[in-house]
Amino acid sequence: MPRVTDAYRRARRDEIASAALRCLRRNGVSGTSIADVVAESGLSAGAIYSHFRNKAELAAYIAGSMMTWRIEEFEESADPALATPAGGMRYLLGVFEQPDVAPEVVLQFWGEATNDPDLHAVMAGVIGRMRTAFAAAIRPWALERAGAADAEALAGRTASVMVALCQGYIANAALFGLRPVDDYLADAAAALDA
Amino acid sequence: MPRVTDAYRRARRDEIASAALRCLRRNGVSGTSIADVVAESGLSAGAIYSHFRNKAELAAYIAGSMMTWRIEEFEESADPALATPAGGMRYLLGVFEQPDVAPEVVLQFWGEATNDPDLHAVMAGVIGRMRTAFAAAIRPWALERAGAADAEALAGRTASVMVALCQGYIANAALFGLRPVDDYLADAAAALDA
DNA sequence: ACCTGAACACCGTTCAAGT
DNA sequence: ACCTGAACACCGTTCAAGT
Numbered sequence: 444m445p446r447v448t449d450a451y452r453r454a455r456r457d458e459i460a461s462a463a464l465r466c467l468r469r470n471g472v473s474g475t476s477i478a479d480v481v482a483e484s485g486l487s488a489g490a491i492y493s494h495f496r497n498k499a500e501l502a503a504y505i506a507g508s509m510m511t512w513r514i515e516e517f518e519e520s521a522d523p524a525l526a527t528p529a530g531g532m533r534y535l536l537g538v539f540e541q542p543d544v545a546p547e548v549v550l551q552f553w554g555e556a557t558n559d560p561d562l563h564a565v566m567a568g569v570i571g572r573m574r575t576a577f578a579a580a581i582r583p584w585a586l587e588r589a590g591a592a593d594a595e596a597l598a599g600r601t602a603s604v605m606v607a608l609c610q611g612y613i614a615n616a617a618l619f620g621l622r623p624v625d626d627y628l629a630d631a632a633a634a635l636d637a
Numbered sequence: 638m639p640r641v642t643d644a645y646r647r648a649r650r651d652e653i654a655s656a657a658l659r660c661l662r663r664n665g666v667s668g669t670s671i672a673d674v675v676a677e678s679g680l681s682a683g684a685i686y687s688h689f690r691n692k693a694e695l696a697a698y699i700a701g702s703m704m705t706w707r708i709e710e711f712e713e714s715a716d717p718a719l720a721t722p723a724g725g726m727r728y729l730l731g732v733f734e735q736p737d738v739a740p741e742v743v744l745q746f747w748g749e750a751t752n753d754p755d756l757h758a759v760m761a762g763v764i765g766r767m768r769t770a771f772a773a774a775i776r777p778w779a780l781e782r783a784g785a786a787d788a789e790a791l792a793g794r795t796a797s798v799m800v801a802l803c804q805g806y807i808a809n810a811a812l813f814g815l816r817p818v819d820d821y822l823a824d825a826a827a828a829l830d831a
Numbered sequence: 832a833c834c835t836g837a838a839c840a841c842c843g844t845t846c847a848a849g850t
Numbered sequence: 851a852c853c854t855g856a857a858c859a860c861c862g863t864t865c866a867a868g869t
Contacts, residue, residue: 448851455852471752473667476842487854488844494852498843528828547751550808554748557741557811558665566812588827597827604824611805614744617751618760630798632829633782633791634722635822642832649833670861681835682863688833692862 456494459484460505464543472502472551503565506552510569513538518576525580528605529628535573536612536624546617553610570606578602650688653678654699658737666696666745697759700746704763707732712770721778722799723822725771730806730818740811747804764800772796 462484466475477498481488495501517525517534524530538544556563578598585598612627656678660669671692675682689695711719711728718724732738750757772792779792806821 471749473749474752477844478842489846489855490853492844550744550751551748553808553812554745555665555667557744558668563812570812600820600824601828604821604828607805607809607821608802608825608828609805610808611801611803614747614804614808615801618747618757618764626794627798627801628829630794631802631825634795634798634802635826635829671863672861683836683865684834686863 452494456504459486459491459494460501460508463501464505464509464548467505467548467551468543468545472548472555499559499561502552502555502559503562506556506562507565507569509544509549509552510538510573514569514573514576517573517580527584528577528581528601531577531580532605532609532612532628533624536609539613539616539621546613546621550614550617553614573609574602574606577605646688650698653680653685653688654695654702657695658699658703658742661699661742661745662737662739666742666749693753693755696746696749696753697756700750700756701759701763703738703743703746704732705766708763708767708770711767711774719774722771722775722795725774726799726803726806726822727818729767730803733807733810733815740807740815743807744811747808767803768796768800771799775799 459480463475463480466479466483469475470479477488477491480491480501484491491501495504513535517531520534522534525534539546552562552566556566578601581601582594582598585594585601588594589597608628608631612624615627616622653674657669657674660673660677663669664673671682671685674685674695678685685695689698707729711725714728716728719728733740746756746760750760772795775795776788776792779788779795782788783791802822802825806818809821810816
């Protein structure tokens with residue numbers, strides 16, 4: 444199969460996915476029908492089904508591409524501001540300053556993922572990569588807090604809880620609106636400080 | 638209208654709601670159809686629609702009753718262990734030790750609520766009540782940390798972040814399984830500790 | 832008033848037929 | 851190979867008719 448065809452297929456999939464994402468932002472995951480995506484993309488139902496096996500696979504494709512670029516940026520950055528748990532979370536949650544990444548859609552995908560094994564696998568992959576990137580970034584921080592023998596374990600546990608704290612921010616923002624990330628982290632620190 | 642009828646109606650609504658909740662736990666919110674609830678409850682479609690205006694109202698009824706009893710218990714308790722942010726969150730999240738309250742269903746309701754104004758109003762009511770209960774419980778804690786003039790504001794900000802931290806635990810648990818609440822809180826404290 | 836169940840409009844998905 | 855759009859099975863909701 445010639446390379447042109449692969450690029451064409453990918454472009455077509457992204458064209459469908461971005462039309463679908465516009466629908467999702469307007470009407471939500473359960474509120475957008477394939478008919479909506481047909482209207483928004485200008486293609487036919489059959490065309491969409493020749494690029495995605497079903498609605499769930501289309502959702503998984505969108506979910507997989509929505510935050511990945513931010514995680515990649517994080518992995519490639521050498522900014523020392525990202526080497527602390529608060530710094531890493533602040534950077535990652537900054538993705539919601541982008542107009543096309545909405546916490547509402549992310550929260551809906553999480554809900555769906557608890558019922559859809561394929562979507563769950565995609566989300567687990569994205570979030571797992573995020574966790575790994577966090578753990579790598581805070582390794583120096585962990586070394587400073589724990590002995591060399593325990594630093595790896597501390598970085599791992601801390602990266603896991605960073606994921607959960609980001610989820611809390613996202614779920615809260617989706618339901619009650621975005622707040623400054625720094626306020627969230629500062630108030631949380633004060634609340635948990637023994 | 639005689640009082641018996643009201644009690645009968647309420648009992649019937651709860652009967653339908655608990656049949657629906659069994660379906661939700663099995664197949665999720667988007668995965669359960671009215672036909673499923675019909676089969677599980679032994680009633681007809683028309684009977685369900687004579688007690689709930691539509692599927693969304695049934696969902697809102699379930700969402701509203703799922704955690705409310707735990708919040709009421711919290712409000713009525715005078716246990717000093719609940720007077721600290723960690724203690725309050727530990728108690729509230731303990732609700733998931735109950736077999737019929739699943740974080741997966743809660744997370745799905747949140748996702749739906751970002752698209753359904755009625756469900757959003759119900760969730761905002763439940764979560765708002767939780768926030769108020771948290772704020773009241775930690776007032777002595779806040780007084781100890783801030784002057785009398787600032788204690789109210791600190792309690793309010795802290796109660797808000799407690800809600801978000803609980804949401805993080807729930808979203809994480811729904812996707813990756815329940816962990817001990819104490820581990821979550823301890824790891825979060827270590828991560829955020831400046 | 833509560834309930835039944837057939838009927839309707841809509842949605843996800845398929846597939847024979849086109850290019 | 852990609853695409854069209856009519857067709858099918860299923861789902862939420864309604865409503866005339868029963869008790």
